[in-house]
Amino acid sequence: MREAQPDQVTELAAATSSRDPEVGLAAVAALRGLVDVLEALQVENARAKGWTWKAIAERLAVSKQAVHQKYAGGRLFRAGK
């Protein structure tokens, strides 16, 4: 990835405008993947710092059951308690 010529990339970015659903949709999917990782990272960190599921859920604007269901039960989070 590091070897690619930067001008080639900008050219491509310009050629494939985000009005093209092919690019736009794939970009959204990539974004969702990134959000999932960041969420997992932050929840894990909060649990390790002793935050309650309720407090985490409030900040994420979801129900505490939702966060708990998604992240509790992972060995990693339990180890952090």
Added chain:
Amino acid sequence: MCLAYEESERLRHDYVGPEHALVGLAQQEDSRAAAILGASGLGPDVLRAGMDHLVAQGILPGPWRNKADLLQSVGIDLASVQQAVEESFGMEAVLTASRNARSRSWLREDWIMCTSPISPLSGKAMLVKRAFQLAGQEADELGLHEIRPEHVLLGVLRDAQDPVGTGLSRRARRVRAYLGLHPRGPSPVRLAIEASGTNLAALHSHVLADLHAAT
């Protein structure tokens, strides 16, 4: 495997497939696999040009189809995000979080530990499982317990004899579609090899004969 990964990086792909493995094998110096490929007129340069041609034809995904470029198109610099989270939480935590997030999705991605620095936010889907399974079978049939590059080559060549999507689950098909790969049709490996005038099945038996002669 690292050479295959590098080829995937060069093409800015988000997966490592048998076509990348083929280029990697051709590059592996001092290996019987590279020697046979070279003798058949399939040196690394020829194969790389073949890959570029397949990209131009739209058979392999174009270079914009990777996470970093897609995120760039909506104004997010993946490298900066990665640097920021790694500084706050450390590489190990980011890698674990990526793994956890991916394990909840049907998209499986892996990281190969030969890149340095390894980038936890940009793993690649591994689509070489069938080729490697076949490589293992080839080694077994020769009565060997280790898989050498030439067995991987046999596996890649045997995998390429079947059309794309052979033996794949519904989820694996979905992954291919997500990555911008065609769901069916001849394998890119077959196309690259036949483009240079070599017959796939003949090359497979040639490699096999060479291995039998050596043992």
